[in-house]
Amino acid sequence: MNFAQQLINGLVLGHAYALIAIGWTVLLGVARLVNFGHGQMYMLGAFVTWFVMAKTGLPYLVAIPLSMTVGVAVGYLMQRTMLQLTIKQDLVSVMIVTLGFGHVLEGAAALFFGSTGQILDTPLSLSNIYIADIWITWQDIAIILVTVVFFAGLKYVIEKTELGRLIRMVAEDPKLAALAGIDIQKIYLGVFAFEGAAVALAASLVAPRTPILTSMGFNEVIITFVVVVLGGIGSVAGSYMAGIGLGLFTAFFGAYVSAAYSTAAMFIVLIIVLVIRPGGLATRPGGH
Amino acid sequence: MSSKPTPSSLGTKPGSPVLEVRGLTVDYAGNRALDMNSFILAEGELAGVVGANGAGKSTFVNGLLGWSRGTPRINGKVFLNGHAISSLSTHERVRQGLLLVPESDLVFATMTVEENLAHCTDQRHSGDRRIYSIQEIYELFPNLAERRRHLGGQLSGGERQMLGIARALRLAPRVLLLDEPSIGLAPRLVSVVLETVRKLVDQGLSVLLVEQNVKAAIRVVDRLVLLDRGHVVASGTADEMRDDPRLAEAYLGAGA
Ligand SMILES: Nc1ncnc2c1ncn2[C@@H]1O[C@H](COP(=O)(O)OP(=O)(O)OP(=O)(O)O)[C@@H](O)[C@H]1O
Ligand SMILES: [Mg+2]
Numbered sequence: 043m044n045f046a047q048q049l050i051n052g053l054v055l056g057h058a059y060a061l062i063a064i065g066w067t068v069l070l071g072v073a074r075l076v077n078f079g080h081g082q083m084y085m086l087g088a089f090v091t092w093f094v095m096a097k098t099g100l101p102y103l104v105a106i107p108l109s110m111t112v113g114v115a116v117g118y119l120m121q122r123t124m125l126q127l128t129i130k131q132d133l134v135s136v137m138i139v140t141l142g143f144g145h146v147l148e149g150a151a152a153l154f155f156g157s158t159g160q161i162l163d164t165p166l167s168l169s170n171i172y173i174a175d176i177w178i179t180w181q182d183i184a185i186i187l188v189t190v191v192f193f194a195g196l197k198y199v200i201e202k203t204e205l206g207r208l209i210r211m212v213a214e215d216p217k218l219a220a221l222a223g224i225d226i227q228k229i230y231l232g233v234f235a236f237e238g239a240a241v242a243l244a245a246s247l248v249a250p251r252t253p254i255l256t257s258m259g260f261n262e263v264i265i266t267f268v269v270v271v272l273g274g275i276g277s278v279a280g281s282y283m284a285g286i287g288l289g290l291f292t293a294f295f296g297a298y299v300s301a302a303y304s305t306a307a308m309f310i311v312l313i314i315v316l317v318i319r320p321g322g323l324a325t326r327p328g329g330h
Numbered sequence: 331m332s333s334k335p336t337p338s339s340l341g342t343k344p345g346s347p348v349l350e351v352r353g354l355t356v357d358y359a360g361n362r363a364l365d366m367n368s369f370i371l372a373e374g375e376l377a378g379v380v381g382a383n384g385a386g387k388s389t390f391v392n393g394l395l396g397w398s399r400g401t402p403r404i405n406g407k408v409f410l411n412g413h414a415i416s417s418l419s420t421h422e423r424v425r426q427g428l429l430l431v432p433e434s435d436l437v438f439a440t441m442t443v444e445e446n447l448a449h450c451t452d453q454r455h456s457g458d459r460r461i462y463s464i465q466e467i468y469e470l471f472p473n474l475a476e477r478r479r480h481l482g483g484q485l486s487g488g489e490r491q492m493l494g495i496a497r498a499l500r501l502a503p504r505v506l507l508l509d510e511p512s513i514g515l516a517p518r519l520v521s522v523v524l525e526t527v528r529k530l531v532d533q534g535l536s537v538l539l540v541e542q543n544v545k546a547a548i549r550v551v552d553r554l555v556l557l558d559r560g561h562v563v564a565s566g567t568a569d570e571m572r573d574d575p576r577l578a579e580a581y582l583g584a585g586a
Contacts, residue, residue, distance in 0.1 A: 186367055207449055217397065221432065222373055222450040223424040 056289020065237035079144030081263030087245030117238025427504030439483030456502035495508035
C-alpha cells in the first residue's frame with residue numbers, strides 16, 4: 043500500500059466521519075442533547091436512498107432529498123415524543139429513549155428492507171479517477187466537497203446568525219431562554235429535524251462506499267460519538283478536525299497495523315486525549 | 331389560545347388589575363405547594379410577597395409563568411391585562427409582557443453584559459409596552475455600564491440581580507416578577523436594588539416582589555402578602571402589615 047493512497051483514503055474517510063457527525067455536533071455540542079438512535083438514522087438514510095434508486099428508478103439527485111425528508115420526519119417525531127424530557131434536561135432518559143428509538147428503527151428497517159446486505163451504487167461511486175497510481179472516485183470527491191461546504195455553512199449559522207444565537211441560548215439555559223421569550227420547543231424540534239436531515243444526507247453520500255446492512259447503525263453512532271467528543275463538545279471546527287484526524291488514523295492504522303483493531307485503537311486514542319485534555323482537542327488545556 | 335378580554339381590561343387606567351389570579355394551585359407529585367384563591371396586582375403597583383423558606387413564593391411566580399421543571403401540576407386561571415394566559419406556554423406569556431427574574435441562574439453566563447442586554451429583546455411582540463434602551467439601563471444601573479464587557483458568569487451576585495432585572499426591562503414588561511432579588515446581597519446593595527425597583531414602579535411598571543427580607547421589602551412596597559405553606563395568610567398595605575403579628579412571626583421564622 044503506498045503512502046499517498048493511504049493519505050487520500052484517510053482524508054476521504056475523515057471527511058465522511060465528520061459529515062456523519064455533523065448532526066451530533068449541533069445536538070450535543072450546541073444544544074446539549076444526545077441521540078443514540080443516530081446510527082440507525084444513518085442506516086435508514088442509506089436504505090431510503092437505495093430503495094428510491096433501486097426500486098423506483100429515480101435518480102440519485104432525487105433520492106438524496108427524499109432520504110433527507112424521511113430523516114427530518116424521523117428526527118421531528120423522535121423529539122416530539124420526548125419533548126418533556128428534553129425540556130427538563132433529563133439527559134439519561136433522553137439517551138434511553140433515543141437508544142430505544144434506534145432499535146425500533148433497526149427492527150422496522152429489517153422488516154421492510156430485508157436483512158441481507160445491499161450495494162448502494164450511485165453514478166458518482168461508479169466513476170473512478172486514477173492519478174498516477176492513486177485511485178479515487180467522484181463519490182469521494184463529493185463527500186469532501188459537501189463536508190467542507192456544510193461545515194463552513196454550519197459554523198457561519200451557529201456563530202453569526204440570529205438563529206445560531208437562539209440555539210446557543212437555549213443550550214445554555216432552557217428556562218432562562220423561555221423566560222426571555224424564546225420558543226424552546228420549536229428550537230429543540232428544529233435541531234432534531236436538522237439532525238435527521240444531516241445524517242440522511244451523510245448516509246446518501248457516504249454509504250455507497252461500503253455494502254449497507256440494516257444492522258450497521260451501532261458502528262456509526264460510535265464513530266460519531268468519538269468524533270464529537272474528540273473535537274471538543276461545542277466546537278464545530280473541532281468536530282471537523284477530529285473527523286479528519288480520526289479518518290487518517292483509521293486509514294494508516296488499518297494499512298500498517300491491523301484493520302480489525304482500528305475501532306479499538308480509536309477508543310484508546312479517545313481515552314488518551316480525554317485524559318490529557320478533558321475538553322477535547324479544540325479546547326486549550328485547562329481552558330473552559 | 332383563547333384570550334377573551336374580561337371587563338377589567340376595558341379600561342386600563344392606573345390602579346386597575348393588571349395581573350389577576352383565580353384559584354391557582356400547584357402540586358408537586360401530589361403535594362400541594364400553592365393554593366391561592368385570588369390575587370390581584372394593580373397597574374403601577376409594587377406588591378411584596380413574603381414568607382419563610384418553602385412557603386411557596388417561587389412556586390407562585392414560576393406558576394404564573396407556567397414554567398414546569400420538576401413536572402408540577404399547575405391549575406387555575408391567570409389573567410394578564412384582562413386576557414386569560416393560563417393556557418399559553420411560558421415564552422408566549424413572556425411575549426405578552428409577563429417577565430420573571432428567577433431566583434437563581436438569572437443571566438446567560440457565556441454572554442457579556444452587553445450581549446445579555448442586546449440579545450434578549452423583542453420588538454416584534456412588545457406592542458405599546460416600553461422597551462428600555464441599553465443606555466437607559468446603564469443610567470439605571472451604573473455598575474452594569476462598568477461591567478459591560480464582562481461575561482455574565484463573572485459578575486457578582488448583586489450585578490447578576492441587576493442584569494436579570496435589566497434584561498427583563500429589555501423585553502417590554504407589563505408586569506415584572508422578581509424572585510428574591512436581595513438574596514445574598516450586602517445590606518447596602520439590597521437598598522440600592524430595591525430602590526431601583528421602586529423607581530421603576532414610579533415610572534409606571536407593575537411589580538411583584540418576592541422577598542424574605544421583610545424589613546427591606548416593607549420599606550418599598552405598596553402592599554404585602556404573607557404566604558405560609560402555600561396559602562395567603564395575611565395581606566394588606568405596607569402600613570397595615572407593619573404591625574401584623576403574623577408577619578412578625580413569619581419574619582422571625584425566616585431567621586433573618
Ligand atoms: N421541583 C420540586 N419538586 C418537588 N417539590 C418542590 C419542587 N420545588 C419546590 N417544591 C416544594 O414546594 C414548596 C414551596 O417551594 P418554593 O420553592 O416555592 O418555596 P419558596 O417560598 O420560594 O422558598 P425559598 O424562600 O427557600 O426560596 C416547598 O415545600 C418545596 O419543597
Ligand atoms: Mg424561592
